[in-house]
Amino acid sequence: MDLVIARPEGLYCPPGDFYIDPWRPVERSVITHAHGDHARTGNQHYLAAAAGAGILRARLGQDIDLQTLAYGEPLLHHGVKLSFHPAGHVLGSAQVRMEYGGEVWVASGDYKIEPDGTCAPFEPVRCDTFITESTFGLPIYRWQPQAQVFAEINQWWRANAAADKTSVLFCYSFGKAQRILHGIDASLGPILVHGAVEPLNRVYRESGIYLPPTIYAGEVKKSDPMMRKALVIAPPSAGGSTWMRRFGDYSDGFASGWMRLRGTRRRRGVDRGFVLSDHADWPGLLWAIEQTGAERVMVTHGSVGVLVRHLREQGLDAQSFSTEYGDDEEENAAVEPERAEVLP
Numbered sequence: 307m308d309l310v311i312a313r314p315e316g317l318y319c320p321p322g323d324f325y326i327d328p329w330r331p332v333e334r335s336v337i338t339h340a341h342g343d344h345a346r347t348g349n350q351h352y353l354a355a356a357a358g359a360g361i362l363r364a365r366l367g368q369d370i371d372l373q374t375l376a377y378g379e380p381l382l383h384h385g386v387k388l389s390f391h392p393a394g395h396v397l398g399s400a401q402v403r404m405e406y407g408g409e410v411w412v413a414s415g416d417y418k419i420e421p422d423g424t425c426a427p428f429e430p431v432r433c434d435t436f437i438t439e440s441t442f443g444l445p446i447y448r449w450q451p452q453a454q455v456f457a458e459i460n461q462w463w464r465a466n467a468a469a470d471k472t473s474v475l476f477c478y479s480f481g482k483a484q485r486i487l488h489g490i491d492a493s494l495g496p497i498l499v500h501g502a503v504e505p506l507n508r509v510y511r512e513s514g515i516y517l518p519p520t521i522y523a524g525e526v527k528k529s530d531p532m533m534r535k536a537l538v539i540a541p542p543s544a545g546g547s548t549w550m551r552r553f554g555d556y557s558d559g560f561a562s563g564w565m566r567l568r569g570t571r572r573r574r575g576v577d578r579g580f581v582l583s584d585h586a587d588w589p590g591l592l593w594a595i596e597q598t599g600a601e602r603v604m605v606t607h608g609s610v611g612v613l614v615r616h617l618r619e620q621g622l623d624a625q626s627f628s629t630e631y632g633d634d635e636e637e638n639a640a641v642e643p644e645r646a647e648v649l650p
Contacts, residue, residue, distance in 0.1 A: 309386075309404055309411040310437060310604075312628055317413065317437070321406050322386035324353070326413050336388070338415025339399035340365050341480065353381075355390040357426060358398020360509040361480070377426060393417040394428030395584055396481030397510055403431050412598060413437040418583065419590040420452055424481075424488050424515050430597035437627060438595060440608035441585040442563050449563070449587045455580055456489040462559060462578055463537050467495050470534040472556035476542045476576070479503045481584050482561060483539050484510045484517060492518030496532045499523060500540035500549075528552045545576075563587075592616075 310317050316328030324334040331348030338344055338354075340361040345352075347366050354362055356374040363370065375381055377400065380389045390400035395416045402413040412433040421427035459475065466473040477483050479502045487497065487507070499507065499520045507517055523538055533553060544550060545558065560576045563583025586594060591613065595603055602623040605613050610626045617624035 307407075309406055309409055309435070310413060317627070319386060319404060322384050322388065322404065324383070326402055327415065336402055337362065338393065338402060338413065339396055341396070341416070344415060353388075355398050355400040357513065358400070360513060361396075361398050361506070364505060364509050365480075377429075391431045392426035392429045394419060394421065394425060397425045397484070397513060397515065399425060401429075401431055403433065409434050411435045411437070412600075414439060414594070416441070416585055417594065418586050419594055420449070422452060422485050422488065424485050424510065428594070430594060432599050434600060435602040435604065436595060436598045436600035437604040437606060438591065438613075439585065440591060440605050440610055440613045442583060442587055443591055443605070443609040443613035445588050445612075447563065447566055447583075447587045448589060449581065449583060452485075452489060452582065455561075455582045456486075456491075459486065459559070459561070459580055460491045460494060462557070463490070463494050466557045467535040470555070472533055472536055472538060472553040474538045474540060474550070474553060474556050474558045475561060475580075476540055476545055476558065477561040477582075478584075479541045480506050482582070483507075483541075484515065485584065486539065486561060486582070487517045487520065488515065490518075490537070495535040495537060496521060498526060498533075498536050498538045500538070500544055502541050502543075503539055523552070526552075528554055595622075 310319055315325055315330040315332050317326040324336050325332045326336045327338055327344040328335050333350045335349040336353045340358055345362060352370055352372045354374055356376050359374050375390055377390055377392055380387050385406060387405040389403045391403055393399040393401050393415050395418055404411045410433040412431045414437060416439050417428050419428045463473045477486060483503045497518060497520045500523055504522055507520060510517055526533060558576045559578035559580055561580040561582045565579030565581045603617050604625060604627040606627040614624045614626055
């Protein structure tokens with residue numbers, strides 16, 4: 307019997323009678339992380355890693371019925387031994403390890419393998435069957451070290467400030483924004499943030515994650531001289547909105563793994579694209595899968611077919627898992643990546 311199967315409500319563990327990141331309301335949900343495509347409202351009971359409690363409550367409501375476990379802490383439920391292990395994706399993100407009848411399955415949720423200082427780093431978990439994401443599951447996706455990307459952002463910000471231009475950087479409000487804030491050189495100038503970002507910054511700070519001081523952008527007048535030296539962190543939805551008028555002369559950038567594709571950057575119409583993803587790239591996916599020692603791999607969301615074919619060629623029992631998980635990097639590139647023009 308498979309320990310996890312796909313049902314209309316989501317990924318279901320039959321012996322444990324619970325769902326992992328369900329996309330329809332259920333009685334018992336096990337949540338890998340708080341991005342909206344994995345953690346939804348309406349479930350009667352939530353089980354998650356303790357490190358993600360603050361973010362889950364901030365996004366789903368303070369009054370949700372939430373039970374938490376520390377990373378590695380086991381829970382026996384209907385004979386299934388369940389535990390959470392760091393996924394390295396965002397604050398509180400976790401892989402779900404399930405052991406039953408001598409079989410071990412791990413559902414990874416979303417993950418990245420480069421530690422970034424804003425969440426517990428990815429921890430490979432040995433298992434028989436591994437359920438992996440494949441958001442960037444194509445050989446063209448290979449990330450540069452994040453220090454290099456942060457240096458590029460610093461250089462862009464410094465040049466804009468020298469030209470009295472505001473630097474507006476679009477990125478996902480939860481996870482990406484905090485990773486950038488943690489990694490950039492905050493001494494270059496004031497840092498302003500959109501109203502969608504600041505509440506999540508607060509949760510990160512309360513969790514002991516260092517973020518430099520930030521100012522709510524709505525409190526700064528357009529005439530304030532600081533505006534022309536500032537870096538502004540905002541969600542992609544702010545682009546092209548009336549909210550942007552307050553910055554006068556500005557340069558805009560976008561931080562996402564999708565910036566690897568030239569067509570995506572062109573459609574976004576931004577001045578600069580920074581290739582920074584909170585998901586594993588192609589080498590990262592292959593490394594993580596190998597580290598599990600799993601002989602069976604279930605691949606979900608993203609470029610599923612390419613990764614499944616590659617794993618089968620390596621002698622693994624690989625197959626696809628149909629899910630309703632989306633793109634937490636905000637609005638998928640909506641291109642056929644195999645034919646896309648890749649940035650050098």
